[in-house]
Amino acid sequence: MRRRLGTRLGAVAVGSLALFGAACADRSQPMATEVDADHREGHSNPMLYVAQLTPLNNSGVQGAAAFAIHNGEFTARVFATGMAPNLVHPQHIHGLPNFQNSTCPGPDAANRIPNSPANVANPDQLISIQEGLPEYGPVRVHLDNRLTAAGAPGTLPTANAAGVVNYLQKRPLAELQDALGDFQLLPLEEKVVVLHGGFVTGADGQQRYEPSLPVACAEIRMTDETELRQRQENVLVVPAGFRAEKVVGGLSFTTEMAFDDQGRLYVVEAGGGFQPVEFRAPRILRIENGQTHEVINLSNHVVPPVVGLAWDNGWLYFSHRDTDDSGALSRVRDDGTELQKLITGFETAKAEHFMNGVEIRNGWVYFGIGQAGNSAVVGMDIAPFVRQNPGLRPQPCRDLVMRGHNFEGPNFLENGDPVLTGPYSRLGQVRQEGETVAGVRKCGGAIHRFQPDDPEGSLQMVAWGMRQPIGLAFNQQGELFTGENGYDVRGLRPVNDEFDATLRINPDQPGRWYGFPDFSAAREPLTLDKFESPDRLQAPIFRVGQDGSRERLGTFLDFIIDHQASGLPAPDRNLVVGLHPFNSSPSGIDVAPQAWGAMAGGIFVAEWGDLAPPTNPLRERSAGFRVVRMDPNRPQSRVEMFVQNRRPGPASEQGARG
Template sequence: MNAQATNRPPPRSRPGPTLLVALAALAAAPGCVSARSSSGGGETTKPPPPTRTIRTSDIALPRGYVIEVVATGLNFPTGVTFDDAGHVYVTESGYSYGEVFTTPRLLRIEPGGGTTVVATGKNPPWTGVAWADGAFIISEGGVTEGGRILRIAPDGQKQTLVAGLPSFGDHHTNGPVVGPDGFIYFGQGTATNSGIVGEDNHKFGWLKRHPEFHDVPCKDVTLTGAALTSSNPLTPRDEDDKVTTGAFVPFGTQTQKGQVIPGKVPCSGAVMRVPVRGGTLNLVAWGFRNPFGLAFSPDGKLFVTDNGYDDRGSRPVWGNADALWAVTPGTWYGWPDFADGRLVSQDRYAPPGGPTPPTLLEAPPNPPPQPVALFAVHSSSNGIDIARDPSFGFAGEAFVAQFGDQAPDVGKVLHPVGFKVVRVDLKTGVIRDFAVNRGKDNGPASRLKSGGLERPISVRFDRTGRSLYVVDFGVMLMDERGARPQQGTGALFRITRAATAG
């Protein structure tokens, strides 16, 4: 397709991040949450639509910007990159929450929107792609065989740069991005929501496949001995079977106060790096929950988006925002005991009617930093890139793809959250809408019955810096059984200034 739309004036400025989180918390005060049903963007009792209609006129942008469709019919797309000649490539995940498995693929997007397969895999999800040193670098999530970083030549030949990443769990191997030092940087998500394996991990599918799996700290940690009891989903016929599980250990394993869990690399909840041709794996920083998007600013600073805790599992944490971090190497960023730069062991993070989350570590490895910005709770703020060309505008600001809430699995929301692209002033932390579906209500196009965005998952500027590409994962609804993704509904968009559109 080649449809274009010129859109409305710039959306109104948004409050700063602290106020945004405060307003979200007020709107979802415990009394309200317990009294009202959830109303997430994907929640439905109806089957997903058989097809997806796209109309770029249904997407609002600041005045002077245009959006066009580059490709449609993609199957769970996750990342986009460009080779030295400027050709466009996309990764298809091969897996979606909801335990839907397909084939991970690297596709070249041809003029007119057609696709050519460059490479395929068998260890999904492929969560992102970068171009470096004449080849593609792919983060392989590895729900079946463990996470890897792959180097794929233009002819499809594969080389494994990193293997054995702890990626069987809730979150996967993410990224990658090429640093100014020439290294490949990537994120590794945690196995669990908040440090303890529980029933929710069985619903995600992996506890049955890998009952021995758990989170791995990057450095030695000393435990408080806190442990939580849940039903045993591995023995469903025995309703009275209960198990008690501690932190950083397999399901059903207890821990003791003062017990030391040895750290090692690779590890959970971390940003790591590896030479572009392979070699020693290095820890950059840790204490993240799900460091999904990575981007370097023009002055060489690394920024990372981090998905906040959910209200689920044996140790639910309520009302925690997604974060944007400026990464200082060697620093611990707070997981599993801090949220928004604060201890989670306080009433503000207790689910309505539930207990306050217990502290898991006897002492934090370091005082955790404060986030650069806080996104809306459950917005699933994922892929990130930073504008560098003045002709596009907003040079030095970050653009972030918000996948959107997965309520009620992650916790209740009163209104849809996310489902758009926002921009962040890295100096002030102020967040503003950039690409958002038109209408008085927020949400994915399938909910609004429009032709706009569904679930933006990644953004990337092209090699010139004058075009912003937006990867849209496609339709993913939520019902009482969990995620219900719709294959073949993903899309790739391109946003440009009207003066540079072509």
């Protein structure tokens, strides 16, 4: 039985995975992809791995291990001879952190730690489990009856009377990866298998069984057939019962998509990048039977990039830049006729964060817009946008009272000399202690809505105090959800956050402040030490008093808003639905329909991925480049993997198109 899943959720799967293909993989052959449910067996090729065991500590153990990933299941098998008969033998997958290649230890490792293993006659002739750690790393997965992720193992295999271990076990890959936490099981070919348990001669001359003694090791490698296929095909790992299917190819910079009431798919080609430079024509396309049909070429109508897209009652609504680079939202008939600009003039869209996430409900057009800059202070990190628009600054939705903190950085618009810049200010403009920054109607870092027949008159701010809300989705109860691209470690006020977030919004209670720029993605105060960046990355802070006096405070992360004077309560942490890895950039979002059974009502989010090192020089490995899910009834929980690449990071780094 095969069923195509969802309408809007199908769109998210397509949109998010199109980012894998179009934005992050082989740019000459971008593709849109859709996740389908397929309950037939054998509908996808397994990923196969082998590991040829070699003996350690003169054990004489021989054999092999094999692993398979198929239909969302992880299968492990070990066959070994020469093991101590009728005894329990621990066996593990070991792995080094940060995607380093694990290897098997050589004989010299036996001399690494004095008297290890302990209480044996000749410890310098034996490799203990601790002495092998620099080569193969800590235990990551116990090859036991449950494929337990580190910690206390379950039931371990016992060799038979002939000294043979014959082991086989399965576990859902997503479940195993969730149990591993931040450590990534894939790529498996960077890991090793180690078997343990052998007899040693004790210091008293007596033989005894040492269950932790390494007796065999094998470096895992992908089979030649699997490696070749992975380079030729997509590299997606999907859950059991699902498969990734190419819908259309030949797209360029796809950013969003929507379905009409007939189930026809529309796709936006952005036509631009961060800067207002046109790489290719911005277009809206209709996809039918694997073919693209141009609805409208927007080259002569808007400034790219075109980002959001939604269909309603014969109209396609989309967000873009206007001729002055400000954020705007327009609509066009789905046959390409009658183009209308509805609203414009959102100044913060002149920076790196655009208007996006168009969604329509009960006659209202909803959209998100990011704040200018990283954390409410203009600096060198957005210099190209400031040079284009020198008055560019972050803009709040409500009046804010400042604490007088100003940040020192180069005046890149003039001579490069040091200059102080305050929060919510243009470059070189200071904010005094107690000064009020006026809120603006078309503010950034917010979700807005309007009615199409009177866009300017009906414009309302729904929620604010977010860095970059991106992607919107309603559930059946009318709750609104958005992904938030959190802080970066950049600019004059870098924030070394722990997470990005998916947030719950109540449209019936508009005006709630969500904590930016003084609270983290998990809505904790940024005054906590864990959010500090190294001093070398922070700008000196000067407090400017009401009399204009200046006091150097140092380099540290602190509140910049007087919350009490501004009437801002601390944000409600229960409004955080899911916590994503820091810099993973949650973007496309949707809610699973009732047809998804046990998954119905779940939130699915595409993590666009990081742009490190420019966005975070402290990051050691990629984040994002996957689709995750979360339960909206479990606030502040970490997201669970749903679809990901075989290796962390973009498909273009894996010799495949994604």
